[in-house]
Amino acid sequence: MKIIYSFLSILLLILLLLPNFVSDYILGIFVLIFFYAYMGQSWNVLTGYAGPISLGHSLYLGIGAYISTKLAMDLGLTPWIGMWIGGLGAALVGLAIGFLGFRFGLKGVYFVLLTIAFGEIGRLTVLHLKPLGHMMGLFVDFKPGLANFHFRGNLPYYYIALGFVVFSLIVVRALEVSKWGRYFVALREDEDAAESLGVNVFKYKMIAIGISSFMTALGGTFYANYIFYLHPTSVMSMWVSIEIIMRPIIGGLGTPFGPLIGSLLLTPLSEIARSYFTKAGLEGIHIVIYGLLLIAAVLFFPGGIFAFIKKILKPILRESKQM
């Protein structure tokens, strides 16, 4: 364990110093790497640890983004406070969806369908609400300043996004060593067995979806104040949900570092592919690359890349333990 923590400290130190050595463009890619790692981790809490598969997490991203942005635009409330209100809003919606699904015992694909349905309801609702920008989307006025969460250049966003990743890692690690986390994993593995051993399956699934939707919405606020433009198609569509889940799946579901590893691999690839192929008039090729990567990951790294790395490192870690 000690060796892992020292490795992580070194990694964190490198990431803290990195902005001194790279260009603003590279920094921007890292912002996205951290953003998607954070979103993937938020989703990982529900699906990777507790089990219920959600394909509607863009809904929580959207709720977080719109609530904090509207509060900032209309009431002048700083997004630093608005993000928590957005989180609570998303958690309430998440709990409502969870209640419907878990109370009536929806499992597997049926729960997936429920989350897709609510995601689409959310997208269509926003699309037709005038105060939320209607079809035109919502433009966030750029007012640089710490209180407004608006900054010139990528550097401040880099550190904020890195903070989000560290925060999510701490949350997940704290869960892993707690009773909640143990119960999450138990009900992911076998609901009936968990229930018979005294685990209130309904309650712990609700806790999981509550934490997950809350965390996702915090990321939504970050997104709104990084991109400055909210449109239902770009923040609340099913494609966004898929973007969120790809990284933890490839990196390793139900593992603390899976989302980050997946994002380190996938986000730069998608950015490069997107910019190059779009220039060449081949838009959408990065989706094909996603598909190929997913197939490769499933074939060669069942259980994710993190599980594979762990297997390689096992002998080294064991030796260090003996020393």
Place this chain on the structure above:
Amino acid sequence: MPLLELKEVNKNFGGLKAVSQVSFELNGGEILGIIGPNGAGKTTLFNVITGFLKPDSGEVWFNGEKTVGLKPHQVCKKGMVRTFQLVKPFIELTVLENVVVAALNRAKTIKEAREKALRTIELVGLKEKTNTLSSGLTLGHRKRLELARTLATEPKLLLLDEVMAGLTPTEVDELIRLLKEVNHRGVTILLIEHVMRGLMALSRRVVVLNYGQKIAEGVPGEVVKNRQVIEAYLGEEFAGAQG
């Protein structure tokens, strides 16, 4: 007052009477066996007792309280826990992690749960496998793990659904010794068992089910001579030849 009491319990699946008017009592400290041919309603009865199924009518009393309508996790908190005929280990977890989940039923902290889990694992003889993933266990070891998990919840009443099926004779003997030890420590046991040697060695009283109905109850040695019981297992002709 009996620890467990069933009063005219009924459970139907469509037109099928899976459990029909079943009543029996189980006293604290006792080991009671439930036998019957396949499809007699034994596992359904377990599901009704532990809250996985709601009976259509009838009452289940445990420790002086009515338990019908409680969820399985609430039943577990009251001190009644079951194993599954098809064992259900948490596959991706180690033996220790499996048992810790169960120990958290009563333990206040993870540390306390861990200590309790380690003691329970030692009791069931899985100590060498403590850090093995449960996916890597043999059936015999998986059954012990199943037992360790139930014991770690600190039950008053243990319901065992065919824990001896598929084990080698040596394993059966070890399990009999283990269950006697568990019973000796004050845990009451209700067991469904097809392995007759295990059943005879453990239970002083058995209830026989057939087509959802209780057809006999008594000392094992007498019950197996009962005409209705022989009919249920071997058919009418055989019972006639014997009689």
